[in-house]
Amino acid sequence: xxxxxxxxxxxRSGIGFLFGALQADAIPxxxxxxxxxxxxxxxxxxxxxxxxxxxxxxxxxRRAGRVSVYRLAGDYLERWSRLRYGDAPPSWAxxxxxxxxxxxxxxxxxxxxxxxxxxxxxxGQARPGLLIGLTEPDFVDQWTAGDASDPPLIEKGTLHLxxxxxxxxxxxxxxLPARAADLRRASADxxxxxxxxxQAATGGTAALQLMFEAGxxxxxxxxxxxxxxxxxxxxxxxxxxxxxxxxxAIGRLTPAVGEYLYHRLAASPHARLVEGGWWxxxxxxxx
Numbered sequence: 183x184x185x186x187x188x189x190x191x192x193x194r195s196g197i198g199f200l201f202g203a204l205q206a207d208a209i210p211x212x213x214x215x216x217x218x219x220x221x222x223x224x225x226x227x228x229x230x231x232x233x234x235x236x237x238x239x240x241x242x243x244r245r246a247g248r249v250s251v252y253r254l255a256g257d258y259l260e261r262w263s264r265l266r267y268g269d270a271p272p273s274w275a276x277x278x279x280x281x282x283x284x285x286x287x288x289x290x291x292x293x294x295x296x297x298x299x300x301x302x303x304x305x306g307q308a309r310p311g312l313l314i315g316l317t318e319p320d321f322v323d324q325w326t327a328g329d330a331s332d333p334p335l336i337e338k339g340t341l342h343l344x345x346x347x348x349x350x351x352x353x354x355x356x357x358l359p360a361r362a363a364d365l366r367r368a369s370a371d372x373x374x375x376x377x378x379x380x381q382a383a384t385g386g387t388a389a390l391q392l393m394f395e396a397g398x399x400x401x402x403x404x405x406x407x408x409x410x411x412x413x414x415x416x417x418x419x420x421x422x423x424x425x426x427x428x429x430x431a432i433g434r435l436t437p438a439v440g441e442y443l444y445h446r447l448a449a450s451p452h453a454r455l456v457e458g459g460w461w462x463x464x465x466x467x468x469x
Contacts, residue, residue, distance in 0.1 A: 194231060194235065194240075194258075195394075195397070195398055195401060196218055196221045196223060196394060197214065197218070197231065197232070197235065197241075197252075197254075198254065198258065198261070198262040199221075199393075199394050199397050199398075200214060200217050200218070201254055201262065202262060202397070203390070203393065203439060203443060204443065204456065204459045204460070204461060205458065205459035205460055206456050206457060206458045206459040206461070207253060207457045207458030207459070208244075208251050208252065208253045208455070208456065208457035208458065209251070209252055209455075209456055209457075210246070210249050210250070210251045210252075210452040210453075210455040210456065211229075211232065211249060211250040211251070211252060212249065212450070212452045213447070213450055213452050213453065213455075213456065214228060214232070214252065215228045215229065216446065216450065217390075217443075217446065220387055220390055220391070220446075221390070221391060221394050222391070232250075232252065235258070238256075238258075239255060239256045240254070240255060240256055240257075240258035240259075241253065241254060241255055241258075242255045246455050249452060249455060251455050251457075257302055261401075270409065271409055271410065271411050271412050272316055272409060272410075272411055273411060274348075274411030274412075274413040274414065276342055276343065276345070276348070277340050277341065277342045277343075278314040278315065278316070278340065278341045278343070278348070278351070279305075279314070279315050279316065279317060279318055279319055279338065279339075279340055279341075280312060280313065280314050280315075280319075280338065280339050280340060280341045281300060281305065281312075281313040281315075281319050281322055281336065281337070281338050282311060282312055282313075282335070282336075282337045282338075282339070283296060283311055283313075283334055283335060283336045283337075284311060284334055284335040285311075285334045285336075289334070292334065296336070297313075299321040300313045300315070300319070300321060302321070303315060303317065303319060303320070303321045304316065304317065304408035305319065305355075306352075306354075306355030306356040306357075307355055308351050308354055308355040309354070313355075314341065314351060314352075314355050315408075316408070316410070316411070319338045322336055322338050345413060348413070348414060349413070349414055349415075349416075352410060352414040352415075353416070356407050356408070356410070357407075358407070358415070358416060358419075359416075361407050362416060362418075362419065362420055364402075365419075365420040365421055365423075365424050366420050368399050368400055368402070368424050369420060369423050369424050369427055371399045372396060372399055372400065372424065372427040372428060372430075372431060373427065375392065375395060375396055375399065375431055376427065376430055376431050376434065378392070379392060379431065379434045379435060380434070384435065384438050385438065385442075386438050386439065386441060386442025386443075386445075387442065389435045389438035389439045389442065390439050390442055390443070392431075392435055393431070393432060393435045393436075393439055396428055396431040396432065396435075397428070399428075400424050400425070400427070400428040440460075443461075444461075444464070447461055447465075453465060
């Protein structure tokens with residue numbers, strides 16, 4: 183597997199994957215560097231990635247002597263929790279939270295800042311100037327438009343709709359037809375990956391790489407849509423099928439991956455700094 187220095191998003195997903203594979207709350211940096219190398223990422227790439235994720239508040243860090251110990255944080259932790267445990271659809275009371283603004287394309291920088299903050303909060307654009315979401319848009323209170331002498335209009339409120347109108351608006355705001363197509367492609371890719379697992383004996387290194395590939399296939403299309411109420415989704419929404427196929431792939435690969443990770447951790451002088459998951463009880467018993 184070639185090094186993936188030119189794939190920062192792909193490498194970032196590797197960090198979350200390793201937390202999931204170890205079911206860990208905290209992992210020391212040397213262990214992350216070593217296991218990321220198994221996934222094909224060089225040590226400089228991993229160290230640069232950890233520094234960037236700290237700046238973006240996707241990780242937190244504490245020091246244990248000269249070793250940094252990392253935890254997932256913020257919206258990155260939320261994304262990986264969704265992939266690992268599945269979506270818990272929020273309830274639907276018939277009302278969207280909305281943000282109305284009059285920022286035009288001529289002020290692209292200001293507009294992109296607002297849309298980026300909205301997307302991180304799970305809001306979608308139902309039409310130019312109208313953002314909809316399922317939670318209070320706190321990002322509006324925290325967001326500033328700069329020092330413009332003529333600040334744009336940015337207001338928040340609620341919008342009550344009939345069920346049919348709400349489904350149509352959700353489909354537009356979160357591009358659900360396109361996301362459904364992405365999810366169906368992910369299902370087909372996962373089925374092919376499971377066939378590969380079934381057709382050949384898979385050693386530890388290959389099993390870890392295949393499990394990472396499965397998580398990447400399943401995760402990429404799902405991250406672009408927040409968890410939505412069932413009432414707003416198409417009747418044939420394919421996300422549950424993707425989740426089931428991911429669980430199948432993980433189940434087939436877990437014995438080989440678990441054995442591989444056990445031996446890697448048993449040989450690491452930093453494994454005692456892993457917190458949470460299956461390793462600390464094993465290490466305590468073995469010690």
